[in-house]
Amino acid sequence: MTARTLYDKLWDSHVVDVAPDGTALIYIDRHLVHEVTSPQAFEGLKIAGRKPWRVASVLATPDHNVPTTGRDQGIADPVSRLQVATLDANCREFGLTEFRMDDARQGIVHVIGPEQGFTQPGMTLVCGDSHTSTHGAFAALAFGIGTSEVEHVLATQCLWQKKSRSMLVKVEGELGRGVTAKDIVLALIGRIGTAGGTGYAIEFGGSAIRALSMEGRMTICNMAIEAGARAGMVAVDEHTVDYLHGRPYAPRGALWDQAVAYWRSLRSDEGARFDTVVELPAAGIRPQVTWGTSPEMVVPVDGRVPDPAEAPDAVKRGDWERALQYMGLKPHTPVSEIPVDKVFIGSCTNSRIEDLREAAAVAKGRRVAAGVKLALVVPGSGLVKHQAEAEGLDKIFKEAGFEWREPGCSMCLAMNDDRLEPGERCASTSNRNFEGRQGQGGRTHLVSPAMAAAAAVFGHFVDVRDVQ
Amino acid sequence: MKPFVRHEGLVAPLDRANVDTDAIIPKQFLKSIKRTGFGPNAFDEWRYLDRGEPGQDCSRRPLNPDFVLNQARYRGASILLARENFGCGSSREHAPWALEDYGFRALIAPSYADIFYNNCFKNGILPIVLPAPVVDQLFRETEASPGYALTVDLEAQTVATPNGEAFAFEVDAERRHRLLHGLDDIGITLTHVDKIRAYEARRRQETPWLFL
Numbered sequence: 001m002t003a004r005t006l007y008d009k010l011w012d013s014h015v016v017d018v019a020p021d022g023t024a025l026i027y028i029d030r031h032l033v034h035e036v037t038s039p040q041a042f043e044g045l046k047i048a049g050r051k052p053w054r055v056a057s058v059l060a061t062p063d064h065n066v067p068t069t070g071r072d073q074g075i076a077d078p079v080s081r082l083q084v085a086t087l088d089a090n091c092r093e094f095g096l097t098e099f100r101m102d103d104a105r106q107g108i109v110h111v112i113g114p115e116q117g118f119t120q121p122g123m124t125l126v127c128g129d130s131h132t133s134t135h136g137a138f139a140a141l142a143f144g145i146g147t148s149e150v151e152h153v154l155a156t157q158c159l160w161q162k163k164s165r166s167m168l169v170k171v172e173g174e175l176g177r178g179v180t181a182k183d184i185v186l187a188l189i190g191r192i193g194t195a196g197g198t199g200y201a202i203e204f205g206g207s208a209i210r211a212l213s214m215e216g217r218m219t220i221c222n223m224a225i226e227a228g229a230r231a232g233m234v235a236v237d238e239h240t241v242d243y244l245h246g247r248p249y250a251p252r253g254a255l256w257d258q259a260v261a262y263w264r265s266l267r268s269d270e271g272a273r274f275d276t277v278v279e280l281p282a283a284g285i286r287p288q289v290t291w292g293t294s295p296e297m298v299v300p301v302d303g304r305v306p307d308p309a310e311a312p313d314a315v316k317r318g319d320w321e322r323a324l325q326y327m328g329l330k331p332h333t334p335v336s337e338i339p340v341d342k343v344f345i346g347s348c349t350n351s352r353i354e355d356l357r358e359a360a361a362v363a364k365g366r367r368v369a370a371g372v373k374l375a376l377v378v379p380g381s382g383l384v385k386h387q388a389e390a391e392g393l394d395k396i397f398k399e400a401g402f403e404w405r406e407p408g409c410s411m412c413l414a415m416n417d418d419r420l421e422p423g424e425r426c427a428s429t430s431n432r433n434f435e436g437r438q439g440q441g442g443r444t445h446l447v448s449p450a451m452a453a454a455a456a457v458f459g460h461f462v463d464v465r466d467v468q
Numbered sequence: 469m470k471p472f473v474r475h476e477g478l479v480a481p482l483d484r485a486n487v488d489t490d491a492i493i494p495k496q497f498l499k500s501i502k503r504t505g506f507g508p509n510a511f512d513e514w515r516y517l518d519r520g521e522p523g524q525d526c527s528r529r530p531l532n533p534d535f536v537l538n539q540a541r542y543r544g545a546s547i548l549l550a551r552e553n554f555g556c557g558s559s560r561e562h563a564p565w566a567l568e569d570y571g572f573r574a575l576i577a578p579s580y581a582d583i584f585y586n587n588c589f590k591n592g593i594l595p596i597v598l599p600a601p602v603v604d605q606l607f608r609e610t611e612a613s614p615g616y617a618l619t620v621d622l623e624a625q626t627v628a629t630p631n632g633e634a635f636a637f638e639v640d641a642e643r644r645h646r647l648l649h650g651l652d653d654i655g656i657t658l659t660h661v662d663k664i665r666a667y668e669a670r671r672r673q674e675t676p677w678l679f680l
Contacts, residue, residue: 023640036499056680146564148561155658160657198581415496432490
């Protein structure tokens with residue numbers, strides 16, 4: 001039998017049917033649902049008189065709109081409140097499991113799926129959210145879909161898909177001190193561009209990836225979409241199995257043993273062929289900071305803001321000029337001289353316990369700089385928050401002058417009250433530095449949790465390797 | 469879904485790469501639980517000078533004169549010319565909903581982000597991929613001649629310029645078929661119910677923990 005990639009195995013095991021042009025009907029094992037991209041899908045179901053195909057495949061939670069303070073007062077914004085109430089009503093009507101806003105398990109969909117063991121190796125998993133690629137860290141085929149497809153999966157448990165090409169991103173060697181999973185994926189996007197992975201499913205491999213925790217692997221797969229790839233994935237190993245053991249939705253007893261035996265086959269075979277291979281040596285990666293309005297506009301923290309005159313082509317030159325103007329930056333400015341107004345530690349990229357530990361290690365015994373108006377820490381879920389509090393991380397943050405909030409997407413996309421005002425500059429552990437993403441006119445610099453905490457206490461970007 | 473067979477329309481050029489779905493429809497408008505009405509807020513932050521909020525009367529808001537779609541010559545455009553990686557970022561289907569509601573029926577770019585590309589087909593919008601040099605040429609011609617219109621023929625898979633030059637484009641046969649006839653995906657899939665049930669039955673045997 002020919003050697004297959006992990007992606008081949010996940011794909012092959014889910015094909016229900018194939019159309020003459022190669023488009024395949026793929027079975028979907030798990031479906032995460034949140035309030036923003038689902039109301040029109042439920043409405044479509046109701047209009048057509050359809051029901052969800054398999055209710056046990058769905059887990060829902062409100063995350064994008066939820067406030068991170070004063071939850072006992074409910075949601076002040078009536079438009080947001082209606083959207084969350086609509087999710088509650090739809091889940092009740094169709095008998096779907098939902099972790100509501102007041103549930104201790106509520107959180108960002110991409111944090112709670114793995115945390116609950118709802119995400120497992122060998123599955124296909126979708127959500128009406130581009131960062132669904134996160135779940136690929138568990139050797140699952142996970143990708144974001146639009147609302148029409150949310151309705152389609154609810155109604156049929158399937159999706160029509162064209163198989164992607166395969167890319168292997170190999171990160172061999174050891175990461176330097178202070179360099180994290182976030183820096184790996186930002187460096188990758190800097191190298192291949194935000195469209196570098198378009199049309200591909202990316203497998204991340206190499207010794208540096210194998211050395212990462214599941215949290216780190218989730219950070220990397222999360223941002224595969226920022227490289228243009230719908231799906232990112234990592235092979236199963238002991239980290240994967242250990243992480244899942246005992247989680248609420250993980251199999252138990254004999255089924256656990258059977259599942260683990262199967263999971264261990266979920267790796268690319270020796271000699272499997274990839275359409276593209278990118279090698280990114282771990283030793284060369286430094287802490288990264290984005291300077292522009294696309295995640296590919298990124299430099300190491302000891303670098304400088306680039307000069308559009310040095311852009312590779314005319315379209316890029318125009319993009320760089322517009323980005324610098326929007327960001328209020330001049331070419332050649334050292335990154336370490338860029339001051340920040342706000343700091344956001346959170347999002348489906350970096351709000352897990354390990355992220356909070358890394359940030360707290362930097363914040364410990366220090367104070368948020370006087371020039372920083374707001375430094376927010378938003379745990380990814382109620383359970384992450386609880387764990388962090390059990391470890392005393394909340395105290396470290398609060399003593400340093402950070403705000404400790406309730407879980408949700410928060411200032412990653414500012415659908416709730418957490419946002420940047422026009423012109424404000426933010427060190428953010430989120431995934432997108434697009435114009436207006438964190439608030440109209442807001443300026444976002446993407447960094448790792450440790451780098452964000454360091455920016456908060458120094459008031460400007462600093463090389464976290466000099467701080468730790 | 470509205471079928472797409474052949475469309476002739478005015479072209480508007482949006483000359484920047486990596487236009488993301490946050491730019492196409494900013495997040496505050498995603499709070500709507502409806503599928504319609506997003507057109508007035510398409511490209512909101514570029515299009516208006518004030519801060520956009522849900523529920524405003526957009527006809528009274530100050531327009532940004534520097535934004536290309538606000539130029540009188542592009543009013544009524546139904547074909548959007550764009551650069552590479554158009555529609556990157558969030559999976560929000562509100563982006564094609566906004567473009568469709570604005571009046572766009574076809575897009576032309578050297579490349580699109582995957583999820584956005586897929587979402588377009590679900591909403592009767594045809595995202596056409598043409599080689600970068602051809603897109604460059606169309607940008608030059610559009611900007612040089614007010615009233616510049618293109619004819620998109622999905623049946624023939626061609627884009628024709630006013631002087632009769634035609635460019636062929638590729639599109640998956642299945643997507644083309646569904647768009648030409650305005651077919652509903654769910655309806656088609658439900659004709660495969662037996663196959664889906666058979667698949668499920670087999671997987672329940674092989675991997676029972678998936679069905680707990």
